[in-house]
Structures are given as C-alpha cells and as structure tokens.
Amino acid sequence: MSRIVVVGASAAGLTAAEALRREGYGGRLTLVGDEPHLPYDRPPLSKQVLRGSWTPDRTALRRADHLDGLGARWLLGRTAAGLDAAARTVTLVDGEVLGYDGLVVATGVTPRSLPRGHELAGVHVLRTLDDALALREGLLTAASVVIVGAGFLGSEAAAVATELGADVTLVDPLAAPMIRQLGPLVGDMAARLHTGHGVRVRTRTGVRRLAGEDGRVVGVVLDDGSHVPADLVLVAIGSTPSVGWLTGSGLALGDGVECDELCRAAPGVVAAGDVASWHHPGLGRLRVEHRMNATEQGTAAALTLLGGGRPFAPVPYFWTDQYDVKIQAYGLTGQEATFRVVAGDPAEGRFAGLYGRAGRVVGALGWNMPREARTLRRHVTETTPWPQVMTPAGG
Amino acid sequence: MKVILDQDKCVGSGQCVLVAPEVFDQRDEDGIAVLLDPDPPAGRHAETREAARLCPALAIELADS
Numbered sequence: 001m002s003r004i005v006v007v008g009a010s011a012a013g014l015t016a017a018e019a020l021r022r023e024g025y026g027g028r029l030t031l032v033g034d035e036p037h038l039p040y041d042r043p044p045l046s047k048q049v050l051r052g053s054w055t056p057d058r059t060a061l062r063r064a065d066h067l068d069g070l071g072a073r074w075l076l077g078r079t080a081a082g083l084d085a086a087a088r089t090v091t092l093v094d095g096e097v098l099g100y101d102g103l104v105v106a107t108g109v110t111p112r113s114l115p116r117g118h119e120l121a122g123v124h125v126l127r128t129l130d131d132a133l134a135l136r137e138g139l140l141t142a143a144s145v146v147i148v149g150a151g152f153l154g155s156e157a158a159a160v161a162t163e164l165g166a167d168v169t170l171v172d173p174l175a176a177p178m179i180r181q182l183g184p185l186v187g188d189m190a191a192r193l194h195t196g197h198g199v200r201v202r203t204r205t206g207v208r209r210l211a212g213e214d215g216r217v218v219g220v221v222l223d224d225g226s227h228v229p230a231d232l233v234l235v236a237i238g239s240t241p242s243v244g245w246l247t248g249s250g251l252a253l254g255d256g257v258e259c260d261e262l263c264r265a266a267p268g269v270v271a272a273g274d275v276a277s278w279h280h281p282g283l284g285r286l287r288v289e290h291r292m293n294a295t296e297q298g299t300a301a302a303l304t305l306l307g308g309g310r311p312f313a314p315v316p317y318f319w320t321d322q323y324d325v326k327i328q329a330y331g332l333t334g335q336e337a338t339f340r341v342v343a344g345d346p347a348e349g350r351f352a353g354l355y356g357r358a359g360r361v362v363g364a365l366g367w368n369m370p371r372e373a374r375t376l377r378r379h380v381t382e383t384t385p386w387p388q389v390m391t392p393a394g395g
Numbered sequence: 396m397k398v399i400l401d402q403d404k405c406v407g408s409g410q411c412v413l414v415a416p417e418v419f420d421q422r423d424e425d426g427i428a429v430l431l432d433p434d435p436p437a438g439r440h441a442e443t444r445e446a447a448r449l450c451p452a453l454a455i456e457l458a459d460s
Contacts (some may be wrong), residue, residue, distance in 0.1 A: 015448075041453065043406070061453065292408070292451045301446075319406050319451075325409055326426060370426025390458035 002027035004305065005090055007032025007080045008106030011041065011271025011291065014061055014106045014284075015298030016041050020229035021070055023306050029072040030098060032090070036077040037129055038067060041293050042380035045132035046156040047321055051163060052136060053214075063162075067084045080107070081273055083084040085266045102305040105246070105257050106298065109239035109289060114148070117210030122217040124234045137233060146220045148207050150177035152320050154236035155190060159322040161234075168199045168395050171220065173206040178320075182327075183335045183355065185306060186365060189346055190322075197323055202228075224238040239289065241275045247276065256287045261311035270301035281313045282383075283332065290318040315380055316338050328373040331363035331380035337366070340390060343372045352376055355385035396440050397458045398447075400430045404454035411446035411455060418443050428454065 001249075004020060006013045009031045017031055033039070039061040048054035067074075079093040083103070089100045104131030111125040118125075122142075124135045135157070139145065145161045147154045150172035158170045174180060177194060191201050206223040210233060219229040241256035251265050252258040256277035263270045263278050271278075273294040277287040293316060300312040319328045333339075337355035344351035344367075352372035355363030360383040366373025381391055398418065407426030411419035418432045430447055435443050447455040 043451070292410070292449075295449060295451065301423065317410070317451075321406070326418055328408065328426070366426075368425075370407040370409060371421050371423055372423070374412065374426075377413075 001025070001306070003100050004005075004029050004102040004104070005098050005100040006031045006092060006104040006106060008104075008108055008170040008273065008275070009035075009039050009074070009076060009105065010108055010273070011039070011061060011294035012108070012276075012298040013104060013106035014039040016106060016270075016272055016302040017070055017072055017294050019299040019302035020306065023276060023303065023308070025306060026305070027101075030075060031072050032078055032080055032092065032098070032160065033076045034077070034079040035128055035130075035351065038062075038074075038076070040129055040264065042127075043289075045129060046126055046153055047160065049132045050126075050136050050157065050160045056133065058208075058315070059129065069250065075361055080245045083246055085250045085269060088268060089209070098192065099315070101268060103269045104298075104301055104305065105251075105265065105269065105275060106273045106294075106301075107242040107275050109274040110242045111239050112236070112237045113236070114207065114210065114235055115181050117212065117217070118235070120210060121215055121233050122211040122230075123210060124232065125158060126234060127239070136231045139166060144231075145169070145232045145234070146171060147234045147236060148172075148220065149236035149371040150174070151192075151236060151238060152178060152181065152199070152318075154234065155194065155322055157234050157236060157322060158194055159197070162194075162197050163323075164197055166232075169202060169230070170194060170199050171202045171205055171207060171222065171228070173223075175203055177203070179335055182329065182333055182338045182365065183337060185232075185339045186327075186333075186367070187214055187335075191323060193323065229289050239274070241277075241287070243275060258285075259321050261313075262304040262309040263297060264309075268305075270305050272297040272301040276301075278312060281311045285368060286315050286316070287300065292317045293313045304341070315377060325349070325368055326370060327365065327367055328370045329363065330373065330377045331361075332357070333363035333365055337362055338386075342376070342389065344369050354379055354386075354389055356389075359386050360384070361386060361389055396435060398430055398433050398435065398443060399452070399456040399458065400428055401404065401454045402427050402429075403405065404447045404452045406450060406452040406454075408451050415439065415442040415446040415460060
C-alpha cells in the first residue's frame, strides 16, 4: 500500500492518519477537509467557545509542528464530490482526482435543517467552528433565544445562552431534554436543571414554522399555534451522515457508511467517526456521534487498512457539561433501557446509576459523580446480570 | 518521559485512569484528572502514551525528559 487518502480532516480522520504513521505506514498520505481550518475539536464549540472562555485557537487538535511531522499532503477547504470504488479514485469538487490504494472515509455529519426558514438572519445551526463563532456573536446581542431541539447540543447551548444573559426557550417534541439518549428519569432531571436556571422548557411540542420580518427571524410558531418571540433561533434537531458524495460509489449507505466489524466498507475502504455505521460484535449495528468514538474508531479503521484490524468493540462513552453539572455515560443509555440510581441522590444533584435491558447491564451514568460512573463501567463491560446489581450487596 | 496534564482542558472522562491507573487518578468531587506520577518509569510509558492518545479532551501532553 503506497497511497492512502483520508477524506475528512477532523478528529476521526486525523487520528486515522496518525495511527497509520505510528504503525509504520511510510507511503503517500493525503488528507482532504472541506473546512479551511486545521483539525480542531468540536466538543468545546457548544461550551467554552460559545461561552467565550476559550479563544478559537485553543480548539486546535494538534500543534502545527506535530501536523508537519505526519508528512501528509493537506487539502483543506476542498470538498470531495465523488468516489469510484472500483477504479479506486476520489474526485474533488474542483475536479482534482486522487487515486488511492487505501481510503478512510471520515466525513462526519451535517446538521439537519427545518424545511423552511434557515435563510432568515438570526437562524443558526451549530457544527463547525465558524458556526460557533457566528452563534456567539448573535448571542451577545440577542435578548430572546429559542433553541429548537433539546438533545445534547441544544441543551448545552441553552445553558450557555442562559449564562450569557439571554431569555431562553428550549423546544422539543419529546417528553424531556435528552430523553432519547438518557431515558425519562435523567431527562426529567435535565428538564428541572434547565427550568431551575430560568429556561422555559417546552416539551411535547414541535415547531410549525419560523416567523420572519424583513428577512430577520422574529419568533417561532409552535405546533399548538402559540408564538414564541425570538431574535435568535438555534436549530439543533440532530444530524445526518455526510454521504452525499458517495452516492453511486457502490458503498452500502444506510444510516451512514455501512461497515463490517473491522470498519471495512469495501475492498481498500474503511470508515470512522460520526459517518460510520458498523457492526459492533456485542451491540449490533451502531453509529456513534461522540467524540471518544472518533478517536477509537479512527485508530481501529487505520489498523484494518494496514491488514492488522480487529473487530471494533468499544464501550461507547460520552459526556456533557451544562451549568455546573457534568454528565458522564458509558454504553447504551437510551430510553429503551431501565435506569436505576445505585449511588448518591438525585435530590442532592449527585448520583450515579445503571441502565438495564433484557436482564443485563447495558449502560452506566454519573450526574456530577464521574468517579463512580467510571467504577460502574465494569458492569457494562461484563454485562452483569441486572438482578445482581439491583440487590443491596451487588452494587 | 514527562507528563503534563492540563486540568483546565480535562473533562473528567477518566479514560486515562482506565488505561494507566498508576499514573493518573480522578478528583472525587468533579472527576478532574490528577497526576500521580509526572515521570513514569519505562515500564509504564506505553500505557501513558495510550492515555494521552485516548484523552477525549487532549489534556495530556508528553515530553521527553
């Protein structure tokens, strides 16, 4: 193998490139990134960068001298337009054709949009550094803010917008913030957390449309017909895998690029990070949009490309920081599992618990109890029987 | 090997403690990582490098001592 192309120059793509070099790959290495920036970290965008406690340069994933040491060709601000997996070529929007022996697909995800209204001034999405800086600038002068979507991103942004002094309404069609990711009990805690900080939490309510005047957003019309005034709207309703450029490539595209246990999508093609859907040996088909997965899967995919891959079977991990609350979660923590507190006390704002499904522990969570959450993680790796951890002696 | 930990960047994931428990620990109250051994012996270099690679907040830097 003497020519490897990595499409996507964020955490997963960069980690894959580093792993290739670390494992002794000495051939040509090309990284293609559609943003003009050198690789940067996304989790701080909705926290420190939005709050203004970090300048954008602190999000750099690596120092420039480290990147030089990779001996790679960087094609930044360049977008992939197509893949021919049979001919093993990637074509860029500007017409350049890159031949490869090995390809890493790490193109991430694209924020979902509402059907209409994004052309109005004051309507934002949040995925890139440029998005975050534009949103911050808007928040500094906005008096009333509506955040559409109470997942992690929307909830984190609601916390920062409130800290910056805005009057915030958080809207979601589901019953509680982050309920899809954390289940109803933790979701209700999150609703109380935000309400306690002055956020109006409007759950079980969709958005009918955005209202504009003279090209500027002035509010949001909810499903029940009520009008919530806003001079800034953040649309945070999830993301879709960025696979448009792979249409007709021959790769299997479902919820992202479909890979096997080794992160292989086709001969000579692997995928990693937010865009990759792979067969987890223990958990079945998964696509994980979390920071930790980008690092772990970037490494795994690189090893596969070099012939030394193993089935990729991580314990999914994520964290979120909102106000003074740090949530850490391992494994599967969604609403299809049952949650039980095993340490601390929700009433005191510090607790840790386990998620069970089909008689086994599948997830662990800490709410301002990171150490305990890490300790509980072993029940996830060992898939401890649920009744065992639910007895007083089993915790 | 010299280990530099940026506690301001740390998000308390504890990944470093999972792979290198002799080198890192976590504070009880907020989970922020603490350095147990800023100059780990050669036998722990591999796991320390792994910790730095895995840290989702890029809070661990390694330098040759």
